[in-house]
Amino acid sequence: MQYDLQNRKVLVTGGARGIGRLLALGAAHRGARVAIWDIDAAAAERVSREIHRTGAAAEAFGVDVADRTAVKAAAQSTGEIDVLINNAGVVTGxxxxxxxxxxxxxxFQVNVHSLYWVTRAFLGGMVERGHGTVVTVASAAGLVGVARQTDYSASKFAAFGFAESLRAELAKDSTGVNSLVVCPSYTSTGMFDGVRTRFPLLLPILRPETVAKRALDCIERGESQLVMPRLARTIPVARAMPVRIFDRTMNFFGVNTSMDGFRGRATRPADRAEQPDGLTKELK
Ligand SMILES: NC(=O)c1ccc[n+]([C@@H]2O[C@H](COP(=O)([O-])OP(=O)(O)OC[C@H]3O[C@@H](n4cnc5c(N)ncnc54)[C@H](O)[C@@H]3O)[C@@H](O)[C@H]2O)c1
Known part of the structure; x- marks a missing residue:
């Protein structure tokens, strides 16, 4: 079912940088009013100002999505939401x-528990109004375990299960509300700085602009799942193989050496705050 973002109110958690910032900018460019929640209130405010400069409406809130009390208070101030994008996430590596x-x-508090606190704050209103979308930004690491990701990958498996169960629950009750899960592989935001891919053509490090655009397209088309890149869609099929062969296949593709050079965002404290020319056009 088509769900155009024009005139919708969209909330993006972790919207101050990376994929979240681009989701916020892209949604605004498609005509949505945007609320940005981020633990970094100053950075969220900067994104809100970026959106204002394009002539669109945006509000920023400093919120730790892992803090149930803070989430309830921020939800009161934010008001009704049509599209909730649960994007905030952390990694230890x-x-x-x-x-x-x-x-x-x-x-687990940020990548998993927050899904419950934030979604519960807005889902009742969506169900009452008979429409809406809950987006869960999981990861390709929610489809396959990766060395040096016992916490991160497990949290993303949980996020995937959350979104899938929610989809079943919402459909069973004919609520009119959609649940979309987004599973990108490594994306060049800074969060996974230092990771490498063995086959860049088959498993490229994704551009955050591409991930954000595809996710926004999926919301508008009413789709339920986005796995990127294409090869990652074969992971569930590969699970039909004996575990030994599955593990060897993942090793062959370099999955378990991908984190060997991981440094993470710590090496890039100053994020790209400015908006390159033509960016919002690319997100349309
Ligand atoms: N970058 C990747 O390679 C990649 C791949 C797959 C999935 N993802 C997922 O995509 C989402 C966005 O990732 P990104 O690469 O844009 O990350 P990022 O680090 O660039 O941005 C994450 C944002 O979330 C905010 N945040 C962190 N903890 C928070 C909290 N407790 N409350 C509110 N805000 C909080 C941060 O301040 C930051 O603005 C995450 O859920 C991540 O796990 C990322």
């Missing part, structure tokens, strides 16, 4: 024995 306990907990 450490081996199981090297990660701190609080880092592991934080991964």
């Amino acid at each position: 450490k081996k199981l024995l090297e990660a701190q306990e609080d880092e592991i907990e934080r991964t």
